[in-house]
Amino acid sequence: xxxxxxxxxxxxxxxxxxxxxxxxxxxxxxxxxxxxxxxxxxxxxxxxxxxxxxxxxxxxxxxxxxxxxxxxxxxxxxxxxxxxxxxxxxxxxxxxxxxxxxxxxxxxxxxxxxxxxxxxxxxxxxxxxxxxxxxxxxxxxxxxxxxxxxxxxxxxxxxxxxxxxxxxxxxxxxxxxxxxxxxxxxxxxxxxxxxxxxxxxxxxxxxxxxxxxxxxxxxxxxxxxxxxxxxxxxxxxxxxxxxxxxxxxxxxxxxxxxxxxxxxxxxxxxxxxxxxxxxxxxxxxxxxxxxxxxxxxxxxx
Amino acid sequence: xxxxxxxxxxxxxxxxxxxxxxxxxxxxxxxxxxxxxxxxxxxxxxxxxxxxxxxxxxxxxxxxxxxxxxxxxxxxxxxxxxxxxxxxxxxxxxxxxxxxxxxxxxxxxxxxxxxxxxxxxxxxxxxxxxxxxxxxxxxxxxxxxxxxxxxxxxxxxxxxxxxxxxxxxxxxxxxxxxxxxxxxxxxxxxxxxxxxxxxxxxxxxxxxxxxxxxxxxxxxxxxxxxxxxxxxxxxxxxxxxxxxxxxxxxxxxxxxxxxxxxxxxxxxxxxx
Numbered sequence: 001x002x003x004x005x006x007x008x009x010x011x012x013x014x015x016x017x018x019x020x021x022x023x024x025x026x027x028x029x030x031x032x033x034x035x036x037x038x039x040x041x042x043x044x045x046x047x048x049x050x051x052x053x054x055x056x057x058x059x060x061x062x063x064x065x066x067x068x069x070x071x072x073x074x075x076x077x078x079x080x081x082x083x084x085x086x087x088x089x090x091x092x093x094x095x096x097x098x099x100x101x102x103x104x105x106x107x108x109x110x111x112x113x114x115x116x117x118x119x120x121x122x123x124x125x126x127x128x129x130x131x132x133x134x135x136x137x138x139x140x141x142x143x144x145x146x147x148x149x150x151x152x153x154x155x156x157x158x159x160x161x162x163x164x165x166x167x168x169x170x171x172x173x174x175x176x177x178x179x180x181x182x183x184x185x186x187x188x189x190x191x192x193x194x195x196x197x198x199x200x201x202x203x204x205x206x207x208x209x210x211x212x213x214x215x216x217x218x219x220x221x222x223x224x225x226x227x228x229x230x231x232x233x234x235x236x237x238x239x240x241x242x243x244x245x246x247x248x249x250x251x252x253x254x255x256x257x258x259x260x261x262x263x264x265x266x267x268x269x270x271x272x273x274x275x276x277x278x279x280x281x282x283x284x285x286x287x288x289x290x291x292x293x294x295x296x297x298x299x300x301x
Numbered sequence: 302x303x304x305x306x307x308x309x310x311x312x313x314x315x316x317x318x319x320x321x322x323x324x325x326x327x328x329x330x331x332x333x334x335x336x337x338x339x340x341x342x343x344x345x346x347x348x349x350x351x352x353x354x355x356x357x358x359x360x361x362x363x364x365x366x367x368x369x370x371x372x373x374x375x376x377x378x379x380x381x382x383x384x385x386x387x388x389x390x391x392x393x394x395x396x397x398x399x400x401x402x403x404x405x406x407x408x409x410x411x412x413x414x415x416x417x418x419x420x421x422x423x424x425x426x427x428x429x430x431x432x433x434x435x436x437x438x439x440x441x442x443x444x445x446x447x448x449x450x451x452x453x454x455x456x457x458x459x460x461x462x463x464x465x466x467x468x469x470x471x472x473x474x475x476x477x478x479x480x481x482x483x484x485x486x487x488x489x490x491x492x493x494x495x496x497x498x499x500x501x502x503x504x505x506x507x508x509x510x511x512x513x514x515x516x517x518x519x520x521x522x523x524x525x526x527x528x529x530x531x532x533x534x535x536x537x538x539x540x541x542x543x544x545x546x547x548x549x550x551x552x553x554x555x556x557x558x559x560x561x562x563x564x565x566x567x568x569x570x571x572x573x
Contacts, residue, residue, distance in 0.1 A: 001405070003400075005405050008406075009410075011410060012406065017418060026424065034425060046435040057410065132506070133505055133509050133532070134556065137532060141536060141540050144540045148374075180461065229411040233417070234506045237510045237513065238510070242335075248414065253511065253514055253516050254516075264414055267411055271411065272409075275405075
């Protein structure tokens with residue numbers, strides 16, 4: 001079921017957006033870009049295949065997207081290939097996300113094995129109540145004060161990225177949720193009878209628990225990554241990191257439908273990859289758990 | 302802190318914000334340049350902005366933008382959470398399976414991305430925080446429904462309902478009192494309170510980002526100022542030393558107030 005959802009997701013998102021455009025009252029071209037903001041609605045409709053119904057629009061857009069052609073930006077960077085904008089933005093966001101995952105995974109692992117004391121949870125949870133926008137604007141101020149006009153130089157950009165990682169980690173309860181979630185999962189598993197038996201047999205509890213908690217852990221990890229992706233939009237805009245979240249925001253603000261549709265599809269594809277990874281990991285874990293253990297001595301009747 | 306005290310303080314704080322929202326003027330006054338950028342002591346209660354307008358108007362207008370949509374979004378998540386718990390109590394595998402599939406799809410999208418797409422597609426005359434808040438609530442619902450369903454599962458699900466029926470309780474008493482009020486309440490109220498907070502933060506984030514780019518907000522008309530304006534004004538104190546620290550402090554205090562109210566609401570609804 002999860003694999004099916006993963007396969008469908010990159011199609012579902014543009015399909016739902018297409019359906020919404022036609023379901024809303026009014027001309028699709030005028031919904032996408034109101035006449036008071038965009039001139040030449042008729043030309044726009046023809047260029048974007050909006051004049052021949054939703055199916056035609058969806059099929060032509062998806063077909064072109066499969067070949068890497070996302071069309072051209074209308075307003076964010078007029079006439080620029082959206083594919084080029086995406087290729088510039090995606091690596092930045094991916095770096096931000098990966099750098100954020102390192103401390104989060106480290107802290108979660110430390111919580112799982114008990115290296116991170118439980119009393120820190122309240123502190124993390126308290127910090128986590130602060131929204132990303134507040135953290136971001138405070139850090140943006142630090143960058144502006146220290147670097148001024150030079151804040152988009154190499155050092156300033158690196159500092160923005162570093163602060164982006166810190167904000168994504170701490171704000172909106174991301175790190176707190178990861179740590180407490182993993183800790184609670186392992187605490188519940190540790191109270192199971194088989195863990196006690198494993199200890200009596202001189203085995204390490206972690207290696208016994210891991211296959212059983214792995215599906216839940218993977219699910220939690222996927223939820224955390226989605227949470228980070230959502231938060232990245234705010235962080236990238238406020239800290240002026242040129243990632244895909246920033247691109248999506250600019251597209252929305254400036255009514256650049258081409259950019260928004262492409263960026264949303266990229267986000268959906270990324271989410272689909274996460275779903276697929278979770279599904280495959282669950283299958284591997286299930287196969288591992290079901291595998292019969294090798295018996296060291298013949299079983300007597 | 303006792304649950305009653307927590308409930309009382311939360312109700313008082315939320316009540317104050319609702320009242321502030323109700324009395325919000327539709328437009329900003331022209332202001333008095335002689336009173337520009339005065340602190341709370343010079344011009345009570347909160348001081349003034351760079352045009353000499355009272356920051357109280359920002360508080361009221363911000364509350365009018367946020368309070369009702371955020372509360373309705375919270376109610377929607379609460380309702381869907383209850384639905385998730387009750388459906389688990391029915392014990393139908395088909396319903397569970399179908400629900401799981403829908404929630405899987407809904408929960409696999411980054412919320413902010415969906416919100417921005419909704420904001421883009423909404424006709425100008427429909428724009429406001431309410432549709433965005435509802436979209437956010439819909440995306441938050443899978444978590445609330447999952448958690449409520451887990452509580453119902455731990456309770457015994459369909460077997461719990463069956464046992465109470467055997468004791469002669471009516472359906473309404475079983476579902477509304479024993480399942481929802483006695484068991485689902487802590488989870489549902491906490492999730493609803495969190496959604497209220499998240500929708501408020503969403504509004505502040507969207508408005509702040511729009512102000513930063515000198516564009517109109519998706520959540521309110523140009524004549525209204527959200528609490529994000531206070532933060533943006535305070536940001537100038539941080540960066541270029543314009544004396545607007547009182548605006549930043551007020552913005553942060555408002556966010557803190559709502560956070561405390563949400564936390565206390567969840568605390569008041571916790572299980573005995």
